[in-house]
Amino acid sequence: MKVAVLISGTGTNLQALIDHTIDPKVGSCAEIALVISNIPGVKGLERAEKAGIPTKVIRHKEFKSRVEFDMKVHETLASAGIEFICLAGFMRILSGEFVRKWHGRLINVHPSLLPSFKGMNAHKLVLEAGVRVTGCSVHFVVEEVDAGAIIVQEAVPVCPGDTIETLQERVKGAEHKAYPRALELIASNALKLGDDGRIMWLNSD
Numbered sequence: 246m247k248v249a250v251l252i253s254g255t256g257t258n259l260q261a262l263i264d265h266t267i268d269p270k271v272g273s274c275a276e277i278a279l280v281i282s283n284i285p286g287v288k289g290l291e292r293a294e295k296a297g298i299p300t301k302v303i304r305h306k307e308f309k310s311r312v313e314f315d316m317k318v319h320e321t322l323a324s325a326g327i328e329f330i331c332l333a334g335f336m337r338i339l340s341g342e343f344v345r346k347w348h349g350r351l352i353n354v355h356p357s358l359l360p361s362f363k364g365m366n367a368h369k370l371v372l373e374a375g376v377r378v379t380g381c382s383v384h385f386v387v388e389e390v391d392a393g394a395i396i397v398q399e400a401v402p403v404c405p406g407d408t409i410e411t412l413q414e415r416v417k418g419a420e421h422k423a424y425p426r427a428l429e430l431i432a433s434n435a436l437k438l439g440d441d442g443r444i445m446w447l448n449s450d
């Protein structure tokens with residue numbers, strides 16, 4: 246399954262997906278065939294280049310509208326024969342039109358236990374709420390932000406004295422296990438997004 250990873254920054258989740266898909270012990274049928282960033286010069290692009298994965302920068306600032314940016318991204322994905330998209334620290338909201346075109350073939354990792362703490366500053370909200378357990382969620386992407394069906398979650402303790410930085414680092418450690426696991430469930434046809442918008446587990450035989 247030809248997978249594209251969309252990034253905007255450091256790309257540690259991209260790295261985890263790369264390491265997973267090239268691991269001969271895993272024998273994954275997911276292959277990362279393209280990495281697209283909306284920001285030039287980010288570390289995630291270096292990670293892809295080091296792994297010999299084609300990269301493309303599509304600057305959202307160069308487009309008059311969100312939809313035109315999304316269309317360029319879609320065309321780039323289609324011409325590369327991409328079958329599945331992983332968002333990994335991609336910080337642009339995608340238009341409903343794009344999300345509909347990739348319905349069931351587009352997932353994201355969010356740094357909280359959804360449906361709690363949606364949006365951009367999950368770790369800050371977690372600390373302010375004083376919860377003792379947080380975590381990460383890998384979910385299908387739907388038009389409503391951070392609201393799609395959840396595929397995998399992993400819990401992470403909140404420790405006394407945690408800051409946004411210490412929390413983010415601990416949660417990322419969980420993301421790097423959860424994301425490859427979620428991609429493998431999909432690539433191995435263990436589950437898919439049902440027409441009712443909920444996870445459908447496919448029989449193993």
Ligand SMILES: Nc1nc2ccc(CNc3ccc(C(=O)NCCCC(=O)O)cc3)cc2c(=O)[nH]1
Pocket residue numbers: 332335336337338339340341344353364365386387388389390391392393
């Ligand atoms: N339609 C749809 N698209 C998404 C795009 C990215 C992410 C990743 N998580 C994200 C969640 C929130 C944001 C956000 O609010 N950014 C500030 C505004 C930036 C902008 O103007 O674009 C970005 C990524 C999730 C979604 C999603 O759940 N649904």
Ligand SMILES: N[C@@H]1O[C@H](COP(=O)(O)O)[C@@H](O)[C@H]1O
Pocket residue numbers: 254255256257258259289333334335354355356381417420
């Ligand atoms: N969506 C959020 O953005 C961050 C991306 O980090 P990286 O994968 O670029 O290191 C991760 O914490 C992820 O949960």
